[in-house]
Amino acid sequence: MSRIWSKLGKVAGALFLYGGGTVSLALLVGIVAGHAAGGVLTFLTIALVLFGLAPASLGGWLLHASSRLEKQAMRERFFQLLQVSQGRVSVLEFAAATRLEPTIARRHLDDWAKEFSATFDVSEEGHIYYLFAIEQLALPETTNLNLLGQAIRQWLQSAV
Numbered sequence: 001m002s003r004i005w006s007k008l009g010k011v012a013g014a015l016f017l018y019g020g021g022t023v024s025l026a027l028l029v030g031i032v033a034g035h036a037a038g039g040v041l042t043f044l045t046i047a048l049v050l051f052g053l054a055p056a057s058l059g060g061w062l063l064h065a066s067s068r069l070e071k072q073a074m075r076e077r078f079f080q081l082l083q084v085s086q087g088r089v090s091v092l093e094f095a096a097a098t099r100l101e102p103t104i105a106r107r108h109l110d111d112w113a114k115e116f117s118a119t120f121d122v123s124e125e126g127h128i129y130y131l132f133a134i135e136q137l138a139l140p141e142t143t144n145l146n147l148l149g150q151a152i153r154q155w156l157q158s159a160v
Contacts, residue, residue: 006073009066013059020056027052074098078112087134090127 027048030036036044081089081097095105109130112118121129 006066006070009062009069013062013064013066016055016059016062018059020052020054020059024048024052024056074100074108078108082132082134087132088121089130089132092127 027044031041031044031048034040077097078089078094081094085093089109091102091106091109094100094109095102098105098108100108112132113120113130116132118133119131121131123129
């Protein structure tokens with residue numbers, strides 16, 4: 001579910017950012033090229049803020065929030081995979097669980113291996129497994145709804 005919200009946030013954010021940026025640029029060109037003064041300048045400035053800068057800011061925020069939500073969802077899937085696999089994870093298992101390309105999945109696993117002091121195991125077939133000591137990790141018990149709630153709480157805290 002958070003994957004859907006992340007995608008929707010990215011699409012909406014890109015549209016708002018692109019639209020607001022385009023309107024902002026057009027209004028700025030109108031102000032500078034038209035040598036606006038007085039009431040026209042006031043009207044164009046208000047239009048710039050309402051129809052240019054505000055949507056562009058909203059789009060930037062949506063892109064940022066969807067990116068954070070996606071990272072949180074990936075981390076949650078990682079911890080779920082650790083629980084299911086008893087701390088033994090391969091790159092292909094993680095890539096399949098997160099729908100990432102193996103090179104990107106390996107990068108994330110390498111980062112988490114450093115963070116959580118994981119060790120490695122090579123099977124007889126030559127597959128590399130990351131071994132995480134799940135007893136030492138505080139595995140979060142979160143759901144997709146909790147992730148959305150966390151994102152909203154973090155946004156409200158940063159807005160205040």
